Every structure is written in C-alpha cells, then in structure tokens.
Amino acid sequence: MRPLPMPAGGARGERIETVNLLDACEHLVKLARKAGASEAEAYAERTRDASVRVRDGEVEELQQASSKGIGLRVITGQRLGFSYGTDLSKEGLKKIAETAVALAKGAAKDEANGLPRGRELGAAEPGEYDPAIEEISPEWKLQAAREAEKAARGADPRVRKFDSTGAGDFLSHSAIFSSHGARGEARASYAYVYCSPVAEADGQLQTASWSDTRRKLATLQRPEEVGRIAAQRAARMLGARKAKTQRVPVVFDPQMAASFIAGLSAAVNGLLVHKKSSFLGAQLGKRIASEGVTVVDDATLPHGIGTRPFDGEGVVSRRTAVIEDGVLTSFLYDATTARKADAASTSSASRAWSSLPSIGTSNLYLERGALKPEDIVKGVKNGLYVTAMLGRGADVVTGDYSRGANGIWIENGELTYPVQEVTVSGNLLEMLRGIDAVGDDLDFRASTVAPTIRFSELVVSGA
Amino acid sequence: MPRKSKPATRAPLLPLPLVERLLSAAMSRGAEFAEVYVERNTSTAAMLDEGAIKSAQSGSVTGIGVRAIRGAQVGYAYSDDLDEPALLRTAQTAALIADGDREPGPVNMSRTPLPTYYQVRTPLASVDVTRKIELLQQADAAARAHDKRIKQVMGGYADQTREILVANTLGHLAEDRQDLCRLSVQCVAFGKKGERRTGFYGGGGRVDFRFFEDFSPAQIGKEAARQAIATLGAVPAPAGPQTVVLAPGWSGILLHEAVGHGLEADFIRKGTSLFAGKLGEKVASELVTVIDDGTVAGGRGSINVDDEGNPGERKVLIENGVLKGYLYDHLNAKLTGQRSTGSGRRQSFRHAPLPRMTNTYLAPGDRTPEEIIGGVAKGLYCRQFGGGQVDISNGNFVFEISEAYLIEKGEITKPVKGAMLIGVGPEALKNVTAVGSDAAHDPGLGTCGKDGQAVPVGVGLPTVRIDNVTVGGTGA
Numbered sequence: 001m002r003p004l005p006m007p008a009g010g011a012r013g014e015r016i017e018t019v020n021l022l023d024a025c026e027h028l029v030k031l032a033r034k035a036g037a038s039e040a041e042a043y044a045e046r047t048r049d050a051s052v053r054v055r056d057g058e059v060e061e062l063q064q065a066s067s068k069g070i071g072l073r074v075i076t077g078q079r080l081g082f083s084y085g086t087d088l089s090k091e092g093l094k095k096i097a098e099t100a101v102a103l104a105k106g107a108a109k110d111e112a113n114g115l116p117r118g119r120e121l122g123a124a125e126p127g128e129y130d131p132a133i134e135e136i137s138p139e140w141k142l143q144a145a146r147e148a149e150k151a152a153r154g155a156d157p158r159v160r161k162f163d164s165t166g167a168g169d170f171l172s173h174s175a176i177f178s179s180h181g182a183r184g185e186a187r188a189s190y191a192y193v194y195c196s197p198v199a200e201a202d203g204q205l206q207t208a209s210w211s212d213t214r215r216k217l218a219t220l221q222r223p224e225e226v227g228r229i230a231a232q233r234a235a236r237m238l239g240a241r242k243a244k245t246q247r248v249p250v251v252f253d254p255q256m257a258a259s260f261i262a263g264l265s266a267a268v269n270g271l272l273v274h275k276k277s278s279f280l281g282a283q284l285g286k287r288i289a290s291e292g293v294t295v296v297d298d299a300t301l302p303h304g305i306g307t308r309p310f311d312g313e314g315v316v317s318r319r320t321a322v323i324e325d326g327v328l329t330s331f332l333y334d335a336t337t338a339r340k341a342d343a344a345s346t347s348s349a350s351r352a353w354s355s356l357p358s359i360g361t362s363n364l365y366l367e368r369g370a371l372k373p374e375d376i377v378k379g380v381k382n383g384l385y386v387t388a389m390l391g392r393g394a395d396v397v398t399g400d401y402s403r404g405a406n407g408i409w410i411e412n413g414e415l416t417y418p419v420q421e422v423t424v425s426g427n428l429l430e431m432l433r434g435i436d437a438v439g440d441d442l443d444f445r446a447s448t449v450a451p452t453i454r455f456s457e458l459v460v461s462g463a
Numbered sequence: 464m465p466r467k468s469k470p471a472t473r474a475p476l477l478p479l480p481l482v483e484r485l486l487s488a489a490m491s492r493g494a495e496f497a498e499v500y501v502e503r504n505t506s507t508a509a510m511l512d513e514g515a516i517k518s519a520q521s522g523s524v525t526g527i528g529v530r531a532i533r534g535a536q537v538g539y540a541y542s543d544d545l546d547e548p549a550l551l552r553t554a555q556t557a558a559l560i561a562d563g564d565r566e567p568g569p570v571n572m573s574r575t576p577l578p579t580y581y582q583v584r585t586p587l588a589s590v591d592v593t594r595k596i597e598l599l600q601q602a603d604a605a606a607r608a609h610d611k612r613i614k615q616v617m618g619g620y621a622d623q624t625r626e627i628l629v630a631n632t633l634g635h636l637a638e639d640r641q642d643l644c645r646l647s648v649q650c651v652a653f654g655k656k657g658e659r660r661t662g663f664y665g666g667g668g669r670v671d672f673r674f675f676e677d678f679s680p681a682q683i684g685k686e687a688a689r690q691a692i693a694t695l696g697a698v699p700a701p702a703g704p705q706t707v708v709l710a711p712g713w714s715g716i717l718l719h720e721a722v723g724h725g726l727e728a729d730f731i732r733k734g735t736s737l738f739a740g741k742l743g744e745k746v747a748s749e750l751v752t753v754i755d756d757g758t759v760a761g762g763r764g765s766i767n768v769d770d771e772g773n774p775g776e777r778k779v780l781i782e783n784g785v786l787k788g789y790l791y792d793h794l795n796a797k798l799t800g801q802r803s804t805g806s807g808r809r810q811s812f813r814h815a816p817l818p819r820m821t822n823t824y825l826a827p828g829d830r831t832p833e834e835i836i837g838g839v840a841k842g843l844y845c846r847q848f849g850g851g852q853v854d855i856s857n858g859n860f861v862f863e864i865s866e867a868y869l870i871e872k873g874e875i876t877k878p879v880k881g882a883m884l885i886g887v888g889p890e891a892l893k894n895v896t897a898v899g900s901d902a903a904h905d906p907g908l909g910t911c912g913k914d915g916q917a918v919p920v921g922v923g924l925p926t927v928r929i930d931n932v933t934v935g936g937t938g939a
Binding site: 055058059060061062063064065066067068069071080081082083084085086087096099100103104106107108110161162163198204205206207237240242245275276277279282354355356388390391392395397398399400401402403404406420421422423424425426427459461462463 | 537
C-alpha cells in the first residue's frame with residue numbers, strides 16, 4: 001500500500017478559515033437593517049469534511065472538502081422572513097438581505113416573533129475542540145479503517161463481506177450575530193470510525209454496524225474494537241427466525257434505548273405541546289414514568305458530542321431535566337415558542353445555515369441506573385432482547401409506538417437464538433410507566449444516549 | 464452546438480473551457496475517468512401553522528463536485544467557492560486517488576441530446592411567492608371546513624429549480640433543469656378523552672405551477688382532514704400474520720422497500736443484498752412485474768438525465784416474478800461489465816453519486832378492487848401509508864400504515880390504529896395473490912434516503928392482495 005499524498009492547499013489539507021464568518025454575519029445584519037428589517041440575525045457556518053472508506057484493505061473512496069453558508073432571519077412588522085446562500089461576497093449578501101426582507105411581507109403578523117435578547121444571550125463553556133483532529137492525516141484514517149475491517153474479518157469466519165468501513169474527521173466553525181445583542185462563535189471537532197460488515201451462512205445475510213464518534217481524538221474507540229463489535233453483532237444474527245406473536249418483557253440494548261429516547265424527545269417539543277399535539281402535553285408535573293427514569297438535555301456536558309456554548313439563536317447553553325425520577329418536569333423551548341407559551345427558552349434552538357431555528361436537543365440522555373445489563377436480561381424468563389430496529393416508531397401525537405425489530409430471544413434469563421421479522425408495539429405512555437429496569441451502561445458516544453432498559457411488557461408480533 | 468432558436472442556450476453553469484481544465488486537473492495523477500458536476504439549486508419554501516403563514520424562505524446554493532476514478536477507487540471533492548483557483552484545488556484533491564503523473568490529453572465534449580419528461584414552462588423559482596402562499600391558505604381553509612374536530616393544520620409548500628451540468632472524460636456533456644414542487648398538509652383531529660388522530664396528504668412533482676389548478680389545495684386539505692377524522696375511535700390493530708389488501712398509489716412504497724433497494728448495483732457488486740446472484744430466478748409471484756421508470760411524465764422521481772449525465776430510462780426489474788435486472792450507476796456498471804441504466808443520482812454537489820431508484824411501480828393486473836376486497840374473509844385493508852425502511856441484507860422491511868380498516872367477510876369495517884407491516888422482500892412478493900387493474904402512482908411526495916443522501920422518488924401500485932403478512936399492532 002502506497003502512502004497517501006497530502007491534499008492540495010496546505011500541509012494537512014485546507015485549513016478551516018476562522019476569520020470572516022462573524023464579520024460576514026455582522027455585515028449581513030447591517031444590510032438587512034438597511035433593507036427595512038426591524039430585527040435581523042445572521043448565522044454562518046463553515047465545515048471541513050474529510051473521510052476515507054476502504055474495501056479489502058484498499059482505499060475505496062477518498063473525500064475531502066470544505067463548504068460554507070450563511071442564513072438570515074429578519075422580522076419586520078412582526079412578520080418573519082428567511083433567506084440563505086453560499087455566496088459571501090458583498091453582492092451575494094446583499095441579495096440575501098433583500099430576499100429575506102421581501103419574503104417577510106408575505107408572512108402573517110405574529111406577536112411571538114422576536115429575537116432573543118438581554119440576559120438570555122451569552123456563552124457557556126464552548127465544548128471540546130481538539131486541534132489534533134485538524135491534523136489527522138489521510139494515512140491515519142486509512143490505517144484506522146483498515147484495522148477496523150481486518151478486526152471484523154478476524155472476529156468471525158462468517159464475516160467476509162462489507163457494506164462499508166471508514167474513518168473521517170469533521171470540523172465546524174459557526175458564528176452568530178443579531179441586531180439585538182447576539183454575538184458569538186463556536187467551534188467543534190469530531191473524529192469517527194465505522195464498520196458495517198455482512199455475515200453470511202446457509203444463504204442468509206445479516207448486517208450490523210458499529211461506529212464511534214468523539215470530539216477528542218484520544219478518546220475515540222480503538223478501530224479494532226469498532227470492527228470486532230460490528231462483526232459480532234452481525235454474526236450473532238445468523239440463523240434468525242420469526243418469533244410467535246405474544247406479550248412479553250422486552251429489553252432494548254443501549255443503541256435501541258437511545259433511539260427510543262430520541263423518538264420521545266419530540267413529545268417534549270414546546271411547539272407540539274403548545275398546539276396540544278403531544279401525548280405528554282397535559283402531563284407536566286405528573287408522574288409519567290417509573291421512579292429511576294430521569295431524562296436530561298444538557299448542552300453543557302463536558303465531552304458531550306452535542307455540547308455548545310449557545311444554541312442556534314445565541315441563547316446561553318444550559319442543562320434541562322425533562323423527566324426527573326419519573327416526573328415530567330420541563331418541555332423544550334426556543335425563544336419564539338417560549339414567548340407563545342409564556343415560558344422561558346431552554347436554549348433548545350437547533351440551527352443550520354440553510355433553515356430557520358427549530359426546537360431540538362443537544363446532549364439528550366437517560367440517566368444511568370444501578371443494574372448491570374446482564375442482570376437485566378437475567379431477570380427475564382421469556383422475552384426479547386432488541387439490538388436493531390426498522391421504521392420511525394414513535395408517533396408522539398397519537399402516542400402509538402410500533403417498530404420492526406431484530407434481536408435475540410431470552411429464555412430463563414439467557415440470550416438464546418436470533419430473531420428477525422417481528423415488530424414491537426405499545427402505547428408510549430404505558431411504555432414509559434412500564435420501564436422496570438435501567439442499566440448502568442451509559443456511554444456518551446453520540447448526542448442522544450441511554451443505557452440498557454427493560455419494558456415490563458410489549459406486544460411482539462411475528463408468526 | 465447549442466440550438467439557436469431556444470432560449471435554453473443561455474450560458475452554461477460554468478464556462479466549458481474551465482470545465483475542461485478541471486477535468487484535466489482531475490486526471491493529472493493518472494486517473495482513468497474524471498467527472499465534473501455543477502449544480503445551482505434555488506429553492507423556496509413557506510410554512511403555515513395555527514392558521515397563519517409562519518414564514519416564507521428562499522435561497523440559492525451553487526457548487527461543484529469533482530470525481531476521479533481509478534479502478535474501483537474514487538476520489539471526491541467539492542466546493543462552493545467558484546473562483547478558478549479554488550475549483551482547480553478541488554479537482555486536484557479528487558485527483559489524489561491516483562498516484563502517477565501524466566500529461567492528460569485534451570477532452571472533447573459533446574452535448575448529449577435529451578428528451579424531456581417534465582413540462583415545466585415557467586421555472587418554479589420565478590413564480591411569485593404570494594401564489595405559493597395562497598395554496599397553503601386554501602388548503603388550510605378546506606381542512607378546517609371539513610370537520611370541527613380538525614384543530615391543528617400544518618401546511619408546507621416547497622419547490623426547487625435545480626440546474627445541473629455534468630461533463631466527463633468520456634466526452635459526455637449534459638445539462639438539465641429539474642424543477643420540483645410539493646404541497647402537503649398534516650391535520651390533527653381532536654377526539655374524545657384526549658384522543659388525537661392525524662391525516663397527511665399532498666401532491667406535486669416535476670410539474671408546472673399550474674398543476675395545482677387541477678390537483679387543488681382544497682382537495683389536499685380535505686383529504687388530510689378526512690383521514691384524521693376517519694381514524695378517530697380506531698381500535699388497536701390486530702397483531703400477527705394476516706391477509707392484507709393495499710389501496711393503490713403510495714402503497715408502492717412496498718416495492719421500493721421490499722425489492723427496489725436490494726436491486727441497487729452497489730449492494731449487488733458487494734454481494735450484500737439478498738438479491739445478488741439471483742438474475743433469472745423467480746423471486747416473486749407470477750403476478751408481479753416491477754418497473755423502475757425515470758421517464759414518467761412529470762413524475763417526482765423522473766429525470767431527463769441522471770447526475771452522471773446518462774439519460775433516464777424505463778427498466779423492467781422483475782417480469783412475471785422473474786428477476787430481470789439491477790439498477791446501475793456508472794461505477795458499478797463499469798466494474799461489473801454492465802451498462803449504466805441512468806440510475807446514478809446524488810443529493811447535491813456535496814455527494815458522490817449512488818445507484819438509486821426513480822419512479823418504481825407494479826404493472827397492473829386484471830382484477831377489480833371490489834373483487835379483491837370481496838374475496839377476503841378476514842384481513843386488513845390499508846388505505847394510507849407512512850414511511851418505510853429496509854435492511855437489504857436479510858431483506859426485512861417495514862412500512863407504516865396510517866389509515867387501515869378491518870376486512871370482515873369481504874367488507875371494509877372498523878378503523879384500526881398503530882398498524883405496521885413487516886416482511887422479508889421475496890417472501891412477501893411470493894405471497895402476492897391478486898393484482899388490481901387500477902394502476903396508480905403516488906401523488907408526488909416521496910423522498911428516499913440512502914447513505915445520508917435524500918433524493919425525490921415516485922412509487923406506484925394498483926390494489927394488491929398479499930397473504931400471510933405480519934402486522935405489528937397491539938390488538939388481539
């Protein structure tokens with residue numbers, strides 16, 4: 001294998017430029033005011049994305065690029081307009097300003113429209129930025145991906161095919177400026193390794209994937225381990241069959257528990273609640289889950305993947321307990337929805353330069369419990385351990401939950417044979433109340449995480 | 464040479480001599496193939512909520528993606544900085560996939576003559592935003608007028624005018640303007656004891672704005688409201704294997720998930736799809752003929768040309784139950800000695816192309832829908848559908864049923880809620896026991912995701928009966 005050459009434009013690839021974003025935002029806000037906006041806010045982001053994908057130890061795809069963009073929100077006469085673009089030249093910005101102001105004329109007046117201001121604004125700890133990630137060479141990524149692929153092959157003889165294996169880094173630099181006091185910059189760095197092997201036996205193919213993403217290079221899971229775990233997850237599904245339709249206890253592994261929590265997060269979206277369109281809307285202050293269930297959204301978490309100094313409209317980051325020991329304690333708000341609902345922003349505005357802010361989460365997690373995951377499985381006489389799912393699942397308007405599931409059947413506290421082509425279904429409120437075990441295996445490997453959890457009873461639908 | 468008579472002869476997105484220089488730069492280290500993709504995407508969106516237009520937005524993004532290929536190895540780079548030095552750097556970065564040095568020969572490009580499958584006279588980007596907003600207001604009014612229990616209506620209008628230029632070192636040069644629009648409405652009906660049901664409907668495609676004169680916003684709003692009201696009081700869907708009858712149209716998502724993805728040539732080449740190596744084998748009931756067709760007039764998934772410069776095509780994938788073909792992009796076709804089927808698509812210039820579907824549908828059969836429903840003693844009638852997903856290795860797929868009813872003794876009876884279908888692609892298609900004559904395409908709402916890339920697609924299905932499908936639900 002030859003060494004990979006350096007990309008054009010610098011020793012370690014194109015540096016992510018850091019000088020102009022805030023200036024561009026400030027200039028754009030000035031142009032918007034000149035064009036007639038009473039309030040204006042610009043958000044810009046520049047990213048660098050570099051990745052290597054391998055197949056059979058050779059490079060399959062080498063990608064490197066940086067890109068940028070800027071978005072402008074204006075309010076004029078309580079009407080909202082938005083425009084964006086990638087052209088940061090004077091003419092480009094002028095066009096964005098004029099478009100946004102013109103578009104606002106078509107929107108309806110809404111007294112809740114308004115930018116956050118005053119004490120709401122500011123910056124908390126910025127979250128990790130690791131200069132070592134800027135310096136990751138293509139060779140390092142190639143090596144990492146090859147190690148993951150090799151370890152996956154070595155882990156099980158039935159793993160011979162791969163959907164993909166790769167490694168990469170991602171840098172972002174964002175800036176915000178508003179006519180009403182928002183002003184800030186944030187940087188983030190991410191390194192990742194992933195592996196999606198396919199195991200094959202007796203004409204059946206089973207795939208699984210495992211990945212690790214960290215903001216600090218030194219904490220990234222070893223590529224061999226990523227490959228080995230992925231291979232084991234694929235191989236253990238070989239021979240999977242349908243289970244019978246029945247009501248049984250169901251255990252979600254940490255990845256599936258995290259996706260359950262992610263689905264649930266829409267139910268605490270302040271806008272859905274305000275519109276009486278969340279199944280949790282009428283439950284504030286009430287017990288909705290078993291004791292020991294605590295769900296937190298924390299944008300200030302040290303080492304968190306979703307940690308940021310401020311949210312997408314410049315409101316200082318904070319920690320919000322959504323469910324505390326089973327009691328629903330807070331919904332999530334951005335500035336506009338908070339005003340509408342007579343609440344305060346929870347610094348929950350998510351943002352991309354090409355869209356308006358919307359309510360989202362930062363580091364959302366289910367607090368760890370005291371139980372070992374093995375003991376949670378041991379407590380099940382007959383049930384399902386779920387390791388992969390298909391479909392969106394949670395409908396937070398109706399409270400219905402139904403998803404396709406793969407996993408391992410549990411008999412007398414032991415994991416036995418693999419199961420596929422079944423669904424697990426329930427009612428979200430009953431599911432929350434039915435969580436009867438929470439594991440201690442919480443790892444902040446993604447922006448939404450959870451430990452192993454067990455539902456006392458769900459419907460497994462199969463044969 | 465560009466034809467003189469047409470206004471379409473305006474300047475290309477990037478001057479052609481510069482495109483040639485970029486191709487040369489991408490080949491400068493010994494790649495075997497290079498491609499330059501230029502895209503300008505202008506989009507407009509408006510949102511209605513709580514009875515009022517919340518926002519209107521518009522923007523434009525231009526960029527290029529450069530790909531260099533050597534053997535099975537791909538170098539990809541992109542840029543939204545359009546000055547020549549930045550573009551050359553981008554091409555040189557893509558070139559790094561190869562490791563030699565060579566003097567690239569001249570590239571002589573010629574335009575591919577293209578048919579057109581979209582009748583969009585006025586670019587959607589040029590239609591005044593107030594007309595787009597009016598659509599939302601009409602839809603909202605119609606939904607609320609349908610029934611007092613409709614308490615929340617959310618409407619969205621979005622369009623894009625996407626201009627592309629693709630040039631490669633084989634000498635192909637293709638340009639296309641791909642307009643796309645979509646109007647959709649979601650309603651929430653408030654029932655007794657806090658019950659909430661939702662309805663969703665909409666339409667669009669690669670169509671002129673006048674499309675909405677026939678496919679009216681009022682009709683869209685009313686249908687979304689009807690679904691929400693119809694399912695109030697629904698009982699939990701029965702769990703377990705059942706006979707299901709799928710209503711025509713958007714139910715085509717069954718094909719998209721159950722077979723379509725598994726026939727994409729990247730999975731076939733890697734051997735990770737359960738359909739790999741099965742060409743010529745029977746993979747479905749004889750009643751099943753599946754077509755992927757990029758040439759449907761005005762179809763949401765239609766393409767005059769794919770994102771690699773190859774013309775859109777109509778491909779028969781499964782004929783009378785026998786597997787006939789796969790969906791090829793340039794790279795996977797080249798590596799396996801096949802030809803591209805015009806299936807190389809990408810979300811934007813920031814993405815390398817992948818083999819993808821366009822409009823995927825089932826050829827009609829000869830049964831009437833009444834006959835099909837009437838023949839079911841006990842089963843489930845699925846009228847409206849949500850999204851779906853597939854695992855292409857084990858073939859497990861799901862799709863959500865948003866409006867379903869029990870079938871009892873050949874009659875459609877009670878509404879049920881929370882239903883989802885799960886199956887394994889080929890098994891489900893072998894259990895197709897009746898196909899209706901009422902072929903229908905979805906109204907133009909579908910977006911397909913793969914490897915983090917979203918592309919617009921269409922699906923279609925006549926009324927179909929499938930036996931022994933597992934229904935996920937909470938009922939007995």
